[in-house]
Amino acid sequence: LNRHTNSMLFGSDDDTATxxxxxxxxxxxxxxxxxxGLDSNSGTQFACLHxxxxxxxxxxxxxxxxxxxxxxxxxxxxxxxxxxxxxPDDFMTFGGFCSWRPGQLEREMGEDRSEWIVLSVDWQxxxxxxxxxxxxxxxxxxxxxxxxxQHEILVNAGTNMWxxxxxxxxxxxxxxxxxxxxxxxxxxxxxLNVWAEEQLVRGGVNKGDDNDDDEDSSTPIRxxxxxxxxxxxxxxxxxxxxxxxRSTILVLEEREDCTVGVILxxxxxxxxxxxxxxxxxxxxYGGPIDIETWRxxxxxxxxxxxxDGDDDDDEVYxxxxxxxxxxxxxxxxxxxxxxxxxxxxxxxxxxxxxxxxSKTLGLKNVGTRLGSSKFxxxxxxxxxxxxxxxxxxxxxxxxxxxxxxxxxxxxxGQCGGGLREQxxxxxSMEVAEVDDHxxxxxxxxxxxxxxxxxxxxxxxIDATIKAxxxxxxxxxxxxxxxxxxxxxxxxxxxALKAYLARNLLGDPLNTPDPQSQGIV
Numbered sequence: 001l002n003r004h005t006n007s008m009l010f011g012s013d014d015d016t017a018t019x020x021x022x023x024x025x026x027x028x029x030x031x032x033x034x035x036x037g038l039d040s041n042s043g044t045q046f047a048c049l050h051x052x053x054x055x056x057x058x059x060x061x062x063x064x065x066x067x068x069x070x071x072x073x074x075x076x077x078x079x080x081x082x083x084x085x086x087x088p089d090d091f092m093t094f095g096g097f098c099s100w101r102p103g104q105l106e107r108e109m110g111e112d113r114s115e116w117i118v119l120s121v122d123w124q125x126x127x128x129x130x131x132x133x134x135x136x137x138x139x140x141x142x143x144x145x146x147x148x149x150q151h152e153i154l155v156n157a158g159t160n161m162w163x164x165x166x167x168x169x170x171x172x173x174x175x176x177x178x179x180x181x182x183x184x185x186x187x188x189x190x191x192l193n194v195w196a197e198e199q200l201v202r203g204g205v206n207k208g209d210d211n212d213d214d215e216d217s218s219t220p221i222r223x224x225x226x227x228x229x230x231x232x233x234x235x236x237x238x239x240x241x242x243x244x245x246r247s248t249i250l251v252l253e254e255r256e257d258c259t260v261g262v263i264l265x266x267x268x269x270x271x272x273x274x275x276x277x278x279x280x281x282x283x284x285y286g287g288p289i290d291i292e293t294w295r296x297x298x299x300x301x302x303x304x305x306x307x308d309g310d311d312d313d314d315e316v317y318x319x320x321x322x323x324x325x326x327x328x329x330x331x332x333x334x335x336x337x338x339x340x341x342x343x344x345x346x347x348x349x350x351x352x353x354x355x356x357x358s359k360t361l362g363l364k365n366v367g368t369r370l371g372s373s374k375f376x377x378x379x380x381x382x383x384x385x386x387x388x389x390x391x392x393x394x395x396x397x398x399x400x401x402x403x404x405x406x407x408x409x410x411x412x413g414q415c416g417g418g419l420r421e422q423x424x425x426x427x428s429m430e431v432a433e434v435d436d437h438x439x440x441x442x443x444x445x446x447x448x449x450x451x452x453x454x455x456x457x458x459x460x461i462d463a464t465i466k467a468x469x470x471x472x473x474x475x476x477x478x479x480x481x482x483x484x485x486x487x488x489x490x491x492x493x494x495a496l497k498a499y500l501a502r503n504l505l506g507d508p509l510n511t512p513d514p515q516s517q518g519i520v
Contacts, residue, residue, distance in 0.1 A: 001130065002158030003031040004137040005200045006150060007038070009046075009093070011076045025076065027093045028137060031199065037096025038202075046072035048091040051127050065123025092130050114179050119165055129161045140201075147201075155196035187494050191238070194491070198235040219431040221259060221419050224373025225251040226432045226439070228471050232488040233495075234428045241428075242499035243288070245492045246468045248442070249404065249429070250355070250375060251419065259406045259419035260294065262286030262353065264398070264442075265464040268504050269452040272352075272399060274387045281394050282451045283352065285504055287404025291353050294403050350380035353403065357443055358396040361386065374436060395447045432471040442467045452505055461497055 011025040029046075031038060036045035051066040060068040072093060078086045100108075108115045136157035140150045166176055177185050221227070227249040229237065237244055243263065253260040263286050271280035293299045356367060356378050366386070367376030378386075383399075386392035408417040414425040422429040434442070445467050450456040501507050 001030075001126070002133060002161040003200065004133050004154055004157060005029050005031060005038070005202060006137065006140045006154065007095075007202045008141065009072075011072075011088075025079065025088065027072070027075075027088045027091070028134065028141065030092065030094045030137075031096060032094030033096040033098035035097050035099050038199075040096065044095045045097065047094050047097065048072055048075040049094070049130070050075070050091050051123065052090075063123075064121075064126070067123045067127060089134075092134070117166075117171070117176060119169060121165065121168070125165075125168065129164060133157045133161055150201045151197040152193070154200045155193060187498060190491050191495065194235050194238050194488075198239060219433060221251060221423070221431060222254050222371050223251055224369075224371035224375055225254075226434055226471065227251065227261070227419060227423070227429050228432050228468055230428055230430050231472075231492070233492045234426060236426065237428050238488070238492065238495055242495045243285070243503070244404075244428070245496040245499070246465050248432075248446075248468050248471065249419075250370070252370065252377070252403065254418075255408075257408050258417075259408070261404050261406075261419065262355075262400050262402075263404060265446055265449070265467050266500065266504065267449045267452050267460055268401065269506075270401075271451045274384055274394065274397075278394055280451065281397060281399055282449060284398055284400045286353065286400035286402045288402065289405050290402045291351055291400070294405065299405060300407075351401070352380060353400040354378045354380055354383040355398045355400070356383065356392055356396050358392055361392060361396075374439065395444070398447070434471055438470060442470050445470075452500070454505070454507060457497070457501060457505060461493070461500065464496070465493065 007029040009027045009029055011027065029038070032047060034040075036042060038044055048070050049063070049067055050060070050070065052060075052068070059074045060070040062068045075086075075088075075091045075093070079088060105116075107113065109118065136153055139145060140153055145153055163173060166173060180188070219225075229244050229247045233245055243266070246265070248264045249261045250264050251259065251261045262284070264284070266285040267282035268285050270283045272283060273280040289299045354377070356362075356376050357374055358366075358376075359374065361367065361378075362369065362374065362376055366382070367378035369376050383392060383397060387394065387397065406417060406419045406422060410416055412418075413421040415421045415423075419429065423431060445463055449460045449463050452460060
């Protein structure tokens, strides 16, 4: 009920409509949910609430008191057939809806989660609150505020509805949110503000993406190239691709159908014990596509998706063990017979991807070189044999459980998809031009990261950010001095920590307090 946008829908496609006809068929739109919502590729399902009571059309369904529900087409027909009686502003029009599986809402309301407060509210109170929100939205639509303030006015109007309902039952805001640690609540509020900027304000100047340069990058994307997330981050990356915040990407393949790469700076809470006398080697999160799925091409299957609860979310990869419980022992790994044939990495049947940066082995052509870079892909059994023999050091080696894939296609974005779309279309990443000395320093820093635990989370993130910042082309984040940009730069750190804590560590309570991150 409380996510009003600045969007309007003109019901007729008749270009010859008069201004009066236009005004009589213009509908102010609210976000009702993500399912068949305003951004759905399957089209938007619109629904209208009205409070005509007993005068309502027979096709309406009564909800509470005088408030009834109907479809947009029926509401438009009412206005067209009775232009002096019904007007678009008599209806509250919502694009999309929310849905819960059987029992899901009950679980969210239960004592273990307590995510919802159930209220008994009379219809007049609901309608009055909708009208108050509509009043603020009308001001935004009319241009009575700056572009920068639009999303704040809209989201605050919705939040005020929530607060007013709490006041009706005598509940303080602090009591309603008491289940959340202060850090999480502050982080969620900051992210809600970003979401509102992206989703409630449409067609305006202020979309939150300060990286929208007009010029395209001329730096080639090829195997061995390094890309990094731009700063400040785009709203899309903050909201939907948090794993790529502060990311440093090594490109593995640049093909006609996709770009493949790995995130270098995200160690996981798992490790492989490669050599008895040395610490285990952290397994790294390279992206959302697991190695086997990438190698056999099944990630392209439109039906490929996670099962709903049959598999443990924390046990994604076969042979993947939580470091806090165990390590993967060298003796437990399966080896193929080694022959002298030069086999490409795509023929490696391991669940992991191994990369080395040993100049000695590189000169001996051990592994598959990535372009002209100083990175080599190496088969798992070969890597482990060299580590055991002492000819490959752990600090020259990284192992990944997954990769990142950016698909290409003529219909995908402005640049046809791929990593190029992220660079020149969405302006969320940039190709870093780094020399060997810089890359050596970054590699040395990252290979000192530890297996991810509660205790190592902060130090690992510090190394992640430092390595990412060392590749900056504009002097690093320290050069950022604009309040709004600085706010998003710091929010990116909080969002990255929240993502790693929740998805790689399984500990969501590590979400930081935005104020401690200096977020305005």
